[in-house]
Amino acid sequence: MTLKECKKEEKADKEFQKKFKFEGSINVLTQMMVDPAVTEKRGGGKNLPLRRGEILDVIQFTNEEQILCRNSQRRCKSVGAEVLPV
Numbered sequence: 001m002t003l004k005e006c007k008k009e010e011k012a013d014k015e016f017q018k019k020f021k022f023e024g025s026i027n028v029l030t031q032m033m034v035d036p037a038v039t040e041k042r043g044g045g046k047n048l049p050l051r052r053g054e055i056l057d058v059i060q061f062t063n064e065e066q067i068l069c070r071n072s073q074r075r076c077k078s079v080g081a082e083v084l085p086v
Helices: 004-017
Strands: 031-032 055-061 066-070 078-081
Touching: 004 078
Parallel strands: none
Antiparallel strands: 031 055, 055 066, 066 078
């Protein structure tokens, strides 16, 4: 990983912590795949754009309906629990 990529990741993590009022280090609890049968969603606002079969890093289970996730582009937003099979 180059120095430029490291700085970019650090900046993204700081923005995430500020936006979601998240304290401490960001730990990935598990990885989950988006349900292949779900329709693709553009995202926006507080929701993450979804693609079929995409692998997401689960950061926090916020409630029964929403899960805080990070995608491969290191974007962190909420995802509806119905699109991630249990």
